[in-house]
Amino acid sequence: MALVEMLMPKMGESIIEGTVLKWLKNVGDRIEEEESVLEVATDKVDTEIPAAQAGVLREILAQEGEVVAVGKAIALIDTEADGGENAANPATGVNQTTTEKAPEPINVPPTPANAAVPQAPVVTQTSSTTTISEGRFYSPLVMNIARQEGILMAELDRVPGTGLEGRVTKKDIFSYLENRHTAPNSSASDLVTSPPVVSEAAPATVPSPTPATAKTASAVNPATVSVSGANEIIEMDRMRKMIAQRMVDSKRISPHVTSFVEADVTNMVNWRNKTKDAYKKREGENLTFTPLFLEAVAKAIRDFPLINVSVEGDTIIKKRNINIGMAVALPSGNLIVPVIKNADQMNLNGLTKKVNDLANRARINKLTPDDLSDGTYTISNVGSFGNVMGTPIINQPQVAIMALGAIKKKPAVIETPEGDLIGIRHFMFLSHSYDHRVVDGSLGGMFVKRVADYLEGFDSNTSI
Numbered sequence: 001m002a003l004v005e006m007l008m009p010k011m012g013e014s015i016i017e018g019t020v021l022k023w024l025k026n027v028g029d030r031i032e033e034e035e036s037v038l039e040v041a042t043d044k045v046d047t048e049i050p051a052a053q054a055g056v057l058r059e060i061l062a063q064e065g066e067v068v069a070v071g072k073a074i075a076l077i078d079t080e081a082d083g084g085e086n087a088a089n090p091a092t093g094v095n096q097t098t099t100e101k102a103p104e105p106i107n108v109p110p111t112p113a114n115a116a117v118p119q120a121p122v123v124t125q126t127s128s129t130t131t132i133s134e135g136r137f138y139s140p141l142v143m144n145i146a147r148q149e150g151i152l153m154a155e156l157d158r159v160p161g162t163g164l165e166g167r168v169t170k171k172d173i174f175s176y177l178e179n180r181h182t183a184p185n186s187s188a189s190d191l192v193t194s195p196p197v198v199s200e201a202a203p204a205t206v207p208s209p210t211p212a213t214a215k216t217a218s219a220v221n222p223a224t225v226s227v228s229g230a231n232e233i234i235e236m237d238r239m240r241k242m243i244a245q246r247m248v249d250s251k252r253i254s255p256h257v258t259s260f261v262e263a264d265v266t267n268m269v270n271w272r273n274k275t276k277d278a279y280k281k282r283e284g285e286n287l288t289f290t291p292l293f294l295e296a297v298a299k300a301i302r303d304f305p306l307i308n309v310s311v312e313g314d315t316i317i318k319k320r321n322i323n324i325g326m327a328v329a330l331p332s333g334n335l336i337v338p339v340i341k342n343a344d345q346m347n348l349n350g351l352t353k354k355v356n357d358l359a360n361r362a363r364i365n366k367l368t369p370d371d372l373s374d375g376t377y378t379i380s381n382v383g384s385f386g387n388v389m390g391t392p393i394i395n396q397p398q399v400a401i402m403a404l405g406a407i408k409k410k411p412a413v414i415e416t417p418e419g420d421l422i423g424i425r426h427f428m429f430l431s432h433s434y435d436h437r438v439v440d441g442s443l444g445g446m447f448v449k450r451v452a453d454y455l456e457g458f459d460s461n462t463s464i
Contacts, residue, residue, distance in 0.1 A: 004079050007072065017067055017070060017139070019067050023064060025037050036049065058076045239334045250395070253396060255437060256435070260429055261452045265427070287464070294326070297343075300454060304450065306443060309399055325337040329385075381403075388428075409427075432444055
């Protein structure tokens with residue numbers, strides 16, 4: 001028997017952990033090389049993890065719902081066994097990671113209000129940068145537990161963390177919940193931002209929660225909802241919950257301001273109408289407006305590099321690479337933002353192929369975490385839904401986002417050497433939302449006007 005550890009793979013530069021969603025194989029099943037073994041969720045995307053080697057799955061080390069750091073063992077595979085062997089215990093001496101067990105119920109004595117919350121000695125799991133509050137990072141798992149238990153952000157910020165750089169781990173928040181539910185003499189300042197305990201009859205002895213028991217506890221006293229036969233209750237899926245949390249966080253973090261510009265894009269529209277059929281015949285792909293928008297935005301970012309920044313505390317991080325995200329609507333109704341990296345270094349044909357590739361893979365859930373990472377600016381084509389303009393929400397930690405409205409024909413005054421004429425032109429609105437902490441109205445307004453200038457000045461003789 002040759003046992004090989006299957007490790008949690010690195011799924012992008014900024015990904016440091018993943019949550020096991022579902023095992024696609026059972027213990028004892030035969031696995032072929034490159035065959036998908038499990039589904040893993042990160043704070044960016046859900047993806048299937050293939051086996052690096054063929055063999056028989058002997059042991060599952062990470063259970064569904066468990067958060068595992070990149071590089072840790074999640075399963076043991078017997079590379080010498082055939083499919084007919086029974087699953088056996090791994091041989092002694094193999095380096096393996098023990099599956100985290102739910103701790104036994106323990107008695108937690110009441111603690112004074114001014115006593116420090118005990119921190120259990122745990123093997124910490126670093127958390128992803130899903131949610132940022134007062135310089136602290138919270139993983140999706142920690143945020144879900146906090147929401148289930150009714151912990152407000154102000155209270156969560158006071159939870160002691162034993163993770164990397166003081167981050168709050170799953171065990172930290174469970175340890176805090178034990179004392180929160182049992183401490184009878186909480187100070188008045190603590191109660192200002194903390195919701196009441198789930199039940200006044202809650203016993204002093206509280207078993208250490210697991211994700212399952214935390215969910216049960218939160219259901220004891222749910223929020224009052226008025227429901228009748230005419231209403232339908234729909235549970236948010238995981239992606240929708242993540243989107244909701246990020247949108248709330250973005251509005252809380254960044255003071256949003258939006259500037260609008262109307263652009264005459266007649267030359268661009270006429271060029272595309274003239275070129276798209278030949279391009280489709282030659283390349284087998286559609287030529288959309290999105291690559292043209294991306295090209296104009298990339299040029300404008302080069303002209304105004306202070307749009308291509310992020311904020312960390314009192315410092316501004318100026319990004320060298322121009323990585324533009326594009327919002328893509330999924331069949332589920334959710335939104336995802338794949339990133340075109342180094343967009344300013346691509347020609348129009350390269351941008352077209354990259355846009356089509358990312359959009360197609362997004363719709364069939366085949367994006368990788370790396371496809372969604374390191375964006376520095378975002379565009380959202382609200383015109384594809386027939387909207388003439390919008391006020392988009394900034395994709396943190398970026399400081400700006402642009403909504404591209406629908407292209408509409410309008411009568412307009414055309415200046416000619418012979419005098420002014422009335423003609424039919426193609427117009428669209430550009431809506432630029434920006435973080436007023438670091439982007440003032442002059443910069444935000446000049447940037448969107450420069451994008452409009454590039455679109456209006458599109459060369460009708462452009463080749464692709």
